[in-house]
Amino acid sequence: MTHLIERLRTLSFALLLLSLAACGNGDSPDPQEANREAGTPQELVEGSPSISVSVTPVVRRQLQAWVYSQGTARSRQREFLTFTQQGMVAHVDPQLRVGSPVKAGQVIAYQAPERVRAELQAARAAQAEAEANLALAKVTQRRYETLIAQRSASQQELDEARVRVEQAVAARDSARAQVAQAQVGVDESRLVSPIDGVLARLNIEKGRYFMPSTVQTNTEQSALRTVPALVIDPHRFEVSVDLPAYEFRRIRSGARAVIGGSAPVGGDDADPLALRDGIAGQVYAISPSIDPDTRTFQVLVHTEGSNPGLQDGEFVAVWIAEPALENALAVPAEAIRYRADQAFVFVVDPASGRVSERRLELGQQADNYRAVIEGVEEGERVVTDGRAALHDGQRVRVLQTAGGAR
Incomplete structure (x- = not known):
């Protein structure tokens, strides 16, 4: 019995020596190779999980803000039309309404015209009389000039004829001014469009009595409500x-x-x-x-x-x-992050597959891009999607670049 126990001890010791020898030789399998054969992701083997991101290259472009x-x-052309004197509105063009097109010189409305037309006729008659008196005075002056040459009239008579001509000229000019004034009265009793345009406001009606004091011009809104008519281009x-x-x-x-x-x-x-x-x-x-x-x-x-x-x-x-x-270095606005009012982006290093945090000095913004004064170089790739989970030195997997496949 004792002999049997000694033989089992000897056998166990031998097996132990064989096991130690096997563990020490160079034919042991590589753990990383075993993990790859088992389908384990490389980032997990290395202990740093990758973050999937989308990137876009930094390029130069025109930025229009x-x-x-x-x-x-x-x-740009608004004509407020009003009567200057009070009176009954005798006529409003029945074909016109707000929004109707009007031509320059077209009569929109007028007040009772009898009085102002009578004044215009009287002024014109006075002008005709003044013109006739002037013509007579000039004829008389020429006659005296002829008589003076014939020694049949005195110099005083010629001087008086010349004065009468001057007086007739003054009377003629005064009569013309009266006609012009009377014409203004006629014009002001009518609303006439001075431009080709559209009737934008019409605040009068036929048969209603108009008083200039009803037009309020202290504000634009008040004027639009009280002015008789407004024509615009x-x-x-x-x-x-x-x-x-x-x-x-x-x-x-x-x-x-x-x-x-x-x-x-x-x-x-x-x-x-x-x-x-x-x-x-x-x-x-x-x-x-x-x-x-x-x-x-x-x-x-x-x-x-x-x-x-x-x-x-x-x-x-x-x-x-x-x-x-023009030709401004720009990054998408979606790539920019802020910390304590400092702008920064994550730039992907294609060699290491890691990102680095870059502080930016920003310029003008236009559409979805922001000009960069300092911080990145043309051609570098910045992260636009997936940046929320990143930190400096983080390993990343690029899924998409500037809208294209990886």
Whole structure:
């Protein structure tokens, strides 16, 4: 029995020696190779999981920024028509209504014309009499000049004839002025369109008594409600906008502008060139003076073309182009992150497959891009999607580059 136990001990010791020898030789399998054969991801083998990201290269492009505001569109030619004297409205063109086209010289309405026409006729008669007296005075003067040459009249008589001519000229001129004054009275008793345009307001009716004191001009709104008629040019409009003082150096006279039919929500972020109802315009004038109460300055924008499709008094959105940046280094706005007001991006190193955090000095923003003054180089790839889970030195897997496949 004892002999059997000794043999088992000897056998166990031998097996132990064989096992140690096997562990020490160079034919043992590589653990990493075993993991690859088992399908284990390399990033897990190395202990640093990769983050899937999308990237875009840093490129140079033209950046066009816009200053956004809102303003009121008004026709560039607005004619407020009114009577200067009180009286009954005797006639209103029955073919006209608000929105009707009118021609220059077309009579819209007139007051009872008998009195002013009688005054005009009397003035014209007085003018005719003055013209006749002048003609007679000139004939008399020439006659005396002939008599003087024949020594048949005195110099005093000739001088008196000359004075009468001068008096007749003065009387003639006075009569002409009276005719002009009477004509003004006739004109002011009528509402006549001075331009080709559209009747925008008609606040009178036939048979109603009009008094000039009813026209209120203290505000535009009051004038529009009380003026007898308003004619506008529907083809040329002007938009007045008030911009903050800090925008003054970003605006240039003659700059391109886009006028929207309505003021959209988030107009600062909108692309005016993508608007379907955008109306082309141009900066016409820039006020050099700042309103002391609002700290704003006025900019006038004129529409281009002959049919802008705006309404007089319409509230509209306006985008004014800033001077464009040519060949500017730019990154997508979606790639930029901020920490303590410091902008930065994650740049992918293609050799190591890791990202590095780069601080940026930013310039002008245009559409979805931001100009970069310092921080990245042209051709480097910045992370646009997946950046929220990144940190400096993080290993990444690039899924998409600038909209294309990896």
